[in-house]
Amino acid sequence: MRTSHTAVACDRSSLIDRYRQIRALTLHLADPLSPEDMVVQAQPYASPTKWHLAHTTWFFETFVLSAHEQGFRAYDERFCVLFNSYYHTVGDQHPRPQRGALTRPGIGEVMAYRDTIDDRLTALMSACDDETIIAMAPLVELGLHHEQQHQELLLTDIKVVLHANPMRPCYREREIDSAQTESNALGWIDFEGGVVEVGHGGQGFAYDNEEPRHRRFLEPFKLADRLVTNGEYLEFIEDGGYDQPALWLDDGWTWLEGQRRHPQYWSRDDDLWREFTLDGERELNLNTPVCHLSFFEADAYARWAGCRLPTEGEWEHGAERQQIDGNFVESERLHPSAATGGGLRQMFGDVWEWTRSSHEPYPGYERPAGAIGEYNGKFMCGTFVLRGGSCATSASHVRRTYRNFFEPAAVWQFSGLRLATSSP
Amino acid sequence: MRTSHTAVACDRSSLIDRYRQIRALTLHLADPLSPEDMVVQAQPYASPTKWHLAHTTWFFETFVLSAHEQGFRAYDERFCVLFNSYYHTVGDQHPRPQRGALTRPGIGEVMAYRDTIDDRLTALMSACDDETIIAMAPLVELGLHHEQQHQELLLTDIKVVLHANPMRPCYREREIDSAQTESNALGWIDFEGGVVEVGHGGQGFAYDNEEPRHRRFLEPFKLADRLVTNGEYLEFIEDGGYDQPALWLDDGWTWLEGQRRHPQYWSRDDDLWREFTLDGERELNLNTPVCHLSFFEADAYARWAGCRLPTEGEWEHGAERQQIDGNFVESERLHPSAATGGGLRQMFGDVWEWTRSSHEPYPGYERPAGAIGEYNGKFMCGTFVLRGGSCATSASHVRRTYRNFFEPAAVWQFSGLRLATSSP
């Protein structure tokens, strides 16, 4: 989204290479799925795989190709409505809850659409003059980050589809790993606070909602040195955490009515807890991070534990010296892993970490002009910020300043938590 | 459903032949569809094609094979829940509105399921002793009529799916016929009434809700000699019929709120009315029967026309001497045709005719014991009776005594109307 103040790397061949690699990963992720898997929408919020494949293509066609390709003509006028997600500025949209009704265009046609747009776009990037590539590069960059977001959604959305089937099919054929890893005591890392800087300000790509970099005052605080585990969350359940209104936000208590009393994707057979993963159902691993929590559950757990969620400012300050490595989509595990080693760990990858912060504009933030202004700015209400990426995120996609956001009831992402407290 | 007092034709080879033919027609109807077309559920009431393919197979497996095959074992225990429609007596059911979430078993697996059950059942029918075939035959017969009902639903349900797609794809590739047939003045046929007999009582198959045959007293009445046409219905629209509460039942007036002001599948481009058919959208043919009406619309139209709907007793009495021929699924038109010739016409085929009669038990009716008792009896509330079959019904499926029934708001069947009046 970031289009200003940033020097864009204009090495054509590296841009084209990255374009090809990222577009190829999308297909790789869809590879285990049948045409039927790819068309169905099991919940209004979870889009079909085929829709993701088409929408990301539409994004490049609409925001890059149409602006820079000479003699541009739309691949199919009707796709402009079908595959527009929520850009009112661009035009009408097929209603989100009815994306699953689109049996046509078929998967073959969507693949042909992808191929054609890829060919036209790489041809353009190869052959255009320097001025054009400089103008195009930030939008291509944006499209690639956009594609990476949809790669993650493709995985979390297909998990919804597979779980809606009582046969509980797997995303892929793989042996289920039920080994219980070893436990790992929780430690705390101290931070002094004071006036700190938050937000993106330097080189490289960032979304508009990460800007501008600005100062904040933080009181002293502590962060837990790893994520909360399934085993720890199970103690909360067994202590009756779901039945004590004093632990919950009022909206959370209302949300609980008629809900399961455990994380999404957990189930219990007699005394044995099981967890549905992209590799199918398996015995609950007590030492891996708890995931698919709502904000309400994360908040209630933290209160029960005598702690609180970190604010996003605290999290970002805490991550300042952390390497961006961890269990990302590249590991192909597609499930969070237990913490190993010592020090501040798991800040990146494994699970998105709910923060206590609403998704609000940073001081000085302005919505970008045009359709791009609809990317993040209009969602600055009713959502909370998550940080750090998950096992379904690309390593090259996440940043210290990255602000993901979802409504507090959302559970279909790989979302968990890290504890925080105010010092001392 | 009819299992008592009826001599069942036990000619094995003819039964097996009919079994094969009817089962083959189902596949023939599904043939133009892609795997994606076959998995999607566009409305809670419209089931996926794949589900119909599996459910009809489950019906034979559950009600015939399991009772008569030696050493019977379920093909897949999980299918028993997935493909049970509404038989509480048999066990749990996958929720109807979530049939579209079943991307697995895939269409290939469902076809293999059909093949296996067909093989086992035809083998059993060929090889069993006489006593067994006599016991089985009524249930096979029931299963075949059940399959024919689902053939019709397969067509009306896929029409819902295709129409939900703004691209408005066709069910099959065929040239659109927009020829306007000639008009045909409406005439009236007189009936004297008196004590008449209604319901099924003789030889041959009938559903339980058609029995027992019983006496009724009919006052003199008239039936229109053909169905109401699109052109006639258009006059009702143009006369403001949708805006006059006095023409409507109270439930119908409530139903109208926020509804389209024309039949389902009609649309208007400037002054040109168009109609969506299984062959795609085409100019409205003014002389073919109006279809996809709700009971509310049929009732309001009749009142506007100074007439009323016939009762089911009147309809059945009126049909007594009619041949059961007309525009059925065998014509492969899959759309109603204009009336031709003279006399009482279109009593069978073209469109199901809404009657003024609630679907109530006949005097002396008793629900059959067991699961079969759930077939019709539990729906004797909140539904109205339709008579005569449609362009999507098999000719061999319908009878003079046949009672189809739907809730009054249902519009996705080929449902229209014939006018009636009480004689002066």
Next chain:
Amino acid sequence: MRTSHTAVACDRSSLIDRYRQIRALTLHLADPLSPEDMVVQAQPYASPTKWHLAHTTWFFETFVLSAHEQGFRAYDERFCVLFNSYYHTVGDQHPRPQRGALTRPGIGEVMAYRDTIDDRLTALMSACDDETIIAMAPLVELGLHHEQQHQELLLTDIKVVLHANPMRPCYREREIDSAQTESNALGWIDFEGGVVEVGHGGQGFAYDNEEPRHRRFLEPFKLADRLVTNGEYLEFIEDGGYDQPALWLDDGWTWLEGQRRHPQYWSRDDDLWREFTLDGERELNLNTPVCHLSFFEADAYARWAGCRLPTEGEWEHGAERQQIDGNFVESERLHPSAATGGGLRQMFGDVWEWTRSSHEPYPGYERPAGAIGEYNGKFMCGTFVLRGGSCATSASHVRRTYRNFFEPAAVWQFSGLRLATSSP
């Protein structure tokens, strides 16, 4: 509603007397209530007492006074919208679920409205010429029957209000009668059937939906000689009747989801069943008729008992020689009483009896012209017929041919059942 072919008794003074008596009864029934009791609407279907007081007055003003009073001017133009129930022909209506928002006009103003209209109407009836009184009388008659219907609703609606209050206040101060009356074995009365006459055809007032009198053919049947009791219904509960889908209509089974598993107004404290009445909560009397059943419950009970509900034709034929006496509103018990004596009993009063018949037009029925046509005709869909009146009905209001009707889920009337069977 009946306005044609009927000689209307034109004795002015007797008409004026009846007018005064019936209007006075409405006030008498409202007498125990506070202004707060009279304004509240606890459910969308249950109107406030104050609304009933005003609406019945509006009915006389709109349908009688405005047509016959010289120089007629509306009492208050705004009342015409506020107190119009559902007459689209007359004009707009204040939405039914928001009748409880009308804190103004206050009860004092509504009483003044009643007084004024009463004065104007009785003055007109006293002073007008013969032609006018002859023209007016049928409408005054209709208004009086209309008022009597609202007297019954006033009682059943205030019961809803009082029951919605966890303090469970009483409608009136009266000692609770918890005496258990004696039991009374159930007997059967045989009817031969044949061609019988049904509907209103003679002298005296009747609603339009009771006409025309017409012939029906009835197969032989039996009617139980008294109503089903609380004790009998309790056996159904204890036998698990609410948990057996095979006993229920499909709509009934759906309706049961998340419902209480006993009649409306029953509650259980440990093993003691209690029943809320207009005299407050008291121990369940096993020998009085069960009431506040939905059609679904009545139908399921009858099936459980190996019987069925009567059709309305059977009921009316069965009532042919019965006196119209019983436990009506005049007894001031306001609760059904146990059967006493022998023979066919309780056909009138105590509880409205659900029949198996949908509220459909009789052969030859035509909606009256104008607003009066909205009284019954538009409700001939989605409702079932109840017969015989209840402990909240006026004796002078009910008839053998009287067709009351409610949707099958309605429980707030005094509604119960009598068993029937088809004779062997």
Next chain:
Amino acid sequence: MRTSHTAVACDRSSLIDRYRQIRALTLHLADPLSPEDMVVQAQPYASPTKWHLAHTTWFFETFVLSAHEQGFRAYDERFCVLFNSYYHTVGDQHPRPQRGALTRPGIGEVMAYRDTIDDRLTALMSACDDETIIAMAPLVELGLHHEQQHQELLLTDIKVVLHANPMRPCYREREIDSAQTESNALGWIDFEGGVVEVGHGGQGFAYDNEEPRHRRFLEPFKLADRLVTNGEYLEFIEDGGYDQPALWLDDGWTWLEGQRRHPQYWSRDDDLWREFTLDGERELNLNTPVCHLSFFEADAYARWAGCRLPTEGEWEHGAERQQIDGNFVESERLHPSAATGGGLRQMFGDVWEWTRSSHEPYPGYERPAGAIGEYNGKFMCGTFVLRGGSCATSASHVRRTYRNFFEPAAVWQFSGLRLATSSP
């Protein structure tokens, strides 16, 4: 709510005087209302007057009297459920949307309840020992602030009731003032920002959510010197502001569907805009502050105006040197007034000002133990902060640090906005 670290003024007689005055004001505000006005609930969120009268009394009984009165016995055990708002810690609650079903206890009984608790509490305050009064005082203080909040709700809730009546009755008899005041150009006040202090830290009462006082870093900003007026908001409407998705938050755009296209309580007759007030409907005054805006409308207006809403930190910093005076409930205008004079005006009174800040816990905030912890803490999700009090707020109730909060769709409070921008 503030119970710790605060020296409480223990002058008994002044406490008792304030108790009497504040309790008397509640009755004074209810005085123009009839018993019917006081019982009705026109929306789930707007409680009946009678309920406010009882609930505030219950608050004193439950949190003060029960803890300190010797031999305490509940006035009526049943009131504890009926008049508990949302304190799960205390026990069950009568469901909020059904408060309007409580016709009993009648208004007379509720007044007697108030009198009795007032007598018992003032007797206790007069006669108890010093230790007890010191312990009680903070809770009495809390109860009085609680009562003041309900005085404001009493007014905004009865406005909902009166407006739900198409007769549009007035709260009180008073001549309507339609004089258009003079216009007043908008100016800007600059603030330098830096590390500032926010939150309550000193002497005197404050709610728990205002604490602890803490440091924040503010970038430079400007505040408009007065509130946005009706006339300015009308320009937004006339410019099509309600039809431009780019001006709205996504949740706001969704909220708009099927909504009015103007502020709550406005209406238009031909070209004349009118506004419903507690004195009835009157011509829209273009120079008084716009009110009854949702957060969504306030936010969209600010964007349209090229500005933004202030954060609550900016607002509080801006108010630091402002006198707490303005158009409060004491003026008895009960409607916002036009700005007069110069400099930073209308920071207090007139309308609550929506800020851009979610209602989140301050750094170091901890929920108080026990039921009091439910007062504010559990609502720190899904709500936005409003500042400054309104024409329905008591002058003695509001503070610079006061954080009011409502969900973003709420419009029934006197809520408006002041513009802000980031400098320069």
